[in-house]
Amino acid sequence: MAEKIEFSPLIVGMMRMGSWGANMSTPELGRFVDQCIELGLVDFDHADIYGHYTEEANFGKLIKERPDLKSKVRITTKCGIKMISDNRPGHKEKSYDSTGQHIIQSTENSLKELGVEKIDLLLIHRPDFLMDPADIAEASQRLKAEGKILHFGVSNFTPAQFEMLNSFTPLATNQIEASVLHTSPFEDGTIVQCQRLGITPTIWSPFGGGSIFGLSSDPNILRLREKLNEIADRHHAGMDQILIAWLNKHPAGLVSITGSTKIERIKSALEALNIELSHEEWYEIWQASKGEEIA
Numbered sequence: 001m002a003e004k005i006e007f008s009p010l011i012v013g014m015m016r017m018g019s020w021g022a023n024m025s026t027p028e029l030g031r032f033v034d035q036c037i038e039l040g041l042v043d044f045d046h047a048d049i050y051g052h053y054t055e056e057a058n059f060g061k062l063i064k065e066r067p068d069l070k071s072k073v074r075i076t077t078k079c080g081i082k083m084i085s086d087n088r089p090g091h092k093e094k095s096y097d098s099t100g101q102h103i104i105q106s107t108e109n110s111l112k113e114l115g116v117e118k119i120d121l122l123l124i125h126r127p128d129f130l131m132d133p134a135d136i137a138e139a140s141q142r143l144k145a146e147g148k149i150l151h152f153g154v155s156n157f158t159p160a161q162f163e164m165l166n167s168f169t170p171l172a173t174n175q176i177e178a179s180v181l182h183t184s185p186f187e188d189g190t191i192v193q194c195q196r197l198g199i200t201p202t203i204w205s206p207f208g209g210g211s212i213f214g215l216s217s218d219p220n221i222l223r224l225r226e227k228l229n230e231i232a233d234r235h236h237a238g239m240d241q242i243l244i245a246w247l248n249k250h251p252a253g254l255v256s257i258t259g260s261t262k263i264e265r266i267k268s269a270l271e272a273l274n275i276e277l278s279h280e281e282w283y284e285i286w287q288a289s290k291g292e293e294i295a
């Protein structure tokens with residue numbers, strides 16, 4: 001029942017563009033977005049909560065100044081986490097809310113903040129343990145019928161949660177964390193499920209949130225970095241590129257969501273999609289990540 005949709009070769013993550021990172025001004029954000037589009041990257045990944053509920057509005061400010069962008073970008077955004085924030089004084093306790101009522105309200109707010117008429121892909125940000133699949137399906141179908149969203153999907157769902165909701169309404173992706181530092185989705189059936197259903201798994205924190213690059217005395221990071229650099233040298237590439245090539249090697253067709261606020265790093269990630277790791281190199285990295293040989 002799942003729904004196969006197209007993504008650009010990489011998705012551009014917006015989490016760190018505002019107050020949770022680079023604090024880009026509107027002109028800076030505009031330059032960044034233009035450069036991404038020039039590279040052929042048109043999918044931009046937002047969430048209501050980013051920047052404590054301010055990032056969508058920052059993007060919306062740009063859209064207001066540059067309405068031409070509306071036809072050039074595809075918007076993913078998310079709903080369903082209720083964070084404690086000065087910007088949401090009604091939230092007294094952090095919680096997940098995937099009721100139909102909240103999904104509709106949050107989507108309408110995202111449309112207003114982003115200054116767009118439609119959201120290309122709406123995701124439930126995290127599985128709500130109290131979710132009622134019939135209620136969610138009704139809300140997603142209503143939003144589609146009203147033209148407010150084109151596609152619907154989830155993030156951070158277990159295979160069982162995905163299977164259940166997908167049997168009520170077609171899901172277009174499971175946006176999940178995966179990297180050389182977070183290998184569980186390769187083993188727990190999450191990626192296999194997308195492969196079986198023929199949908200694209202979209203991957204957050206492909207660089208482990210940047211932790212692999214920083215100063216570290218963690219022996220696991222040091223061992224992994226040594227292996228990544230060794231393989232990078234073989235391919236005349238950077239370590240950052242091997243991280244992307246490693247995800248790209250998987251036949252499920254994972255699409256990474258970059259988190260970098262620097263266009264040069266996004267260009268480098270895009271070029272990495274041309275690097276072909278061998279089967280053995282993929283496992284060299286796997287074993288360096290695990291710190292032990294496979295059985």
Ligand SMILES: NC(=O)c1ccc[n+]([C@@H]2O[C@H](COP(=O)([O-])OP(=O)(O)OC[C@H]3O[C@@H](n4cnc5c(N)ncnc54)[C@H](OP(=O)(O)O)[C@@H]3O)[C@@H](O)[C@H]2O)c1
Nearest residue numbers: 013014015045204205206207208209210213258259260261
């Ligand atoms: N669905 C979810 O639950 C969820 C959760 C988290 C994130 N996301 C989405 O996924 C996107 C990506 O996540 P992420 O930001 O954690 O991804 P990431 O790409 O793993 O990490 C980005 C961080 O790594 C740093 N970095 C990247 N390349 C580097 C390099 N070559 N050298 C040194 N530092 C480098 C970046 O710094 P610079 O900016 O300085 O390059 C940035 O701080 C987010 O923007 C968001 O859209 C979704």
